[in-house]
Amino acid sequence: MSDSLFKFMLGAGHVRGVVVRLQSTWQEMRRRRQHDALVQNLLGEMTAASALLAGSLKFDGTLILQIQGDGPLQLAVAECQPDFGLRATVKTAALSAQVASLPELANAHGLGRCVITLDPRNKMPGQQPYQGIVSLADTDGEALGSMATVLQQYLAQSEQIPSWLILASDDEAACGLLLQRMPISGGQLGTVSSEEQADEDFSRAVHLASTLSRDELLRGLPEELLHKLFWQEEPRVFNPQAPHFHCTCSRLRVADMLRMLGQSEIESVLKEQGEVDVTCEFCGAQYAFDLVDAAQLFRPEVDKPPATPQRQ
Ligand SMILES: [Zn+2]
Numbered sequence: 686m687s688d689s690l691f692k693f694m695l696g697a698g699h700v701r702g703v704v705v706r707l708q709s710t711w712q713e714m715r716r717r718r719q720h721d722a723l724v725q726n727l728l729g730e731m732t733a734a735s736a737l738l739a740g741s742l743k744f745d746g747t748l749i750l751q752i753q754g755d756g757p758l759q760l761a762v763a764e765c766q767p768d769f770g771l772r773a774t775v776k777t778a779a780l781s782a783q784v785a786s787l788p789e790l791a792n793a794h795g796l797g798r799c800v801i802t803l804d805p806r807n808k809m810p811g812q813q814p815y816q817g818i819v820s821l822a823d824t825d826g827e828a829l830g831s832m833a834t835v836l837q838q839y840l841a842q843s844e845q846i847p848s849w850l851i852l853a854s855d856d857e858a859a860c861g862l863l864l865q866r867m868p869i870s871g872g873q874l875g876t877v878s879s880e881e882q883a884d885e886d887f888s889r890a891v892h893l894a895s896t897l898s899r900d901e902l903l904r905g906l907p908e909e910l911l912h913k914l915f916w917q918e919e920p921r922v923f924n925p926q927a928p929h930f931h932c933t934c935s936r937l938r939v940a941d942m943l944r945m946l947g948q949s950e951i952e953s954v955l956k957e958q959g960e961v962d963v964t965c966e967f968c969g970a971q972y973a974f975d976l977v978d979a980a981q982l983f984r985p986e987v988d989k990p991p992a993t994p995q996r997q
Pocket residue numbers: 932933934965966967968969970
């Protein structure tokens with residue numbers, strides 16, 4: 686079963702959605718990095734969610750979904766590239782057996798947050814990536830129990846689009862389904878009846894999708910799920926995509942990072958260890974820089990050939 690992501694629209698077009706199923710992507714991630722089941726499942730849900738969010742936006746760049754935790758989980762990151770290349774990583778302290786939920790894992794003192802960054806592929810000079818932040822609690826301060834509820838709150842607050850989603854992950858697959866109520870288009874306010882109709886269509890779609898169990902989501906093919914849930918709504922399916930594992934690390938990027946650390950820092954590591962070893966926290970790739978490589982890093986600019994021929 687290959688990985689897939691579909692965008693779709695229901696009925697009169699007031700409801701749009703995205704559905705994703707990751708199996709080989711998820712297996713590749715699990716092969717490279719192993720974690721406790723609770724952390725692993727959160728990472729699977731976040732990876733599926735990053736693909737759903739990227740699929741729901743018209744945006745050319747990298748979508749980065751982060752949980753910055755204040756419990757045993759310090760940081761979890763899932764990234765989705767414009768071609769649905771996916772990678773994820775997590776940093777945790779040792780987990781005690783009592784830790785069994787998202788609030789216990791990432792919001793132990795109520796300071797955990799979810800951060801979504803949109804980093805455009807072709808940035809204008811000085812352009813900063815867009816960033817949206819929500820807490821891991823609802824507006825009453827009650828801790829949100831799942832990644833899906835955190836993102837639902839994010840979408841309601843940041844994008845102001847009524848949204849509903851379900852996420853699930855286990856040893857085999859990571860999957861998700863997102864529904865959104867389309868704003869009435871045309872740049873003007875819709876009539877009362879079209880607004881009401883859109884609200885009605887959205888609540889009916891949510892009602893139908895709520896019958897989906899976690900297990901059905903994990904085991905079913907996206908096309909079959911859409912048909913099974915929404916056959917009365919005549920789903921129209923668009924833009925099939927092929928999500929896949931892809932890490933954007935490279936020797937060049939690691940070299941840039943080492944340059945930023947500075948020559949004296951790198952020289953002291955070389956003195957101690959003979960070489961500088963860097964492991965990519967996303968994919969586990971290892972990059973080694975020995976004395977000669979390190980010397981190249983800090984060669985003065987004048988040594989490099991000029992980009993354009995010089996004239997006298
Ligand atoms: Zn990597």
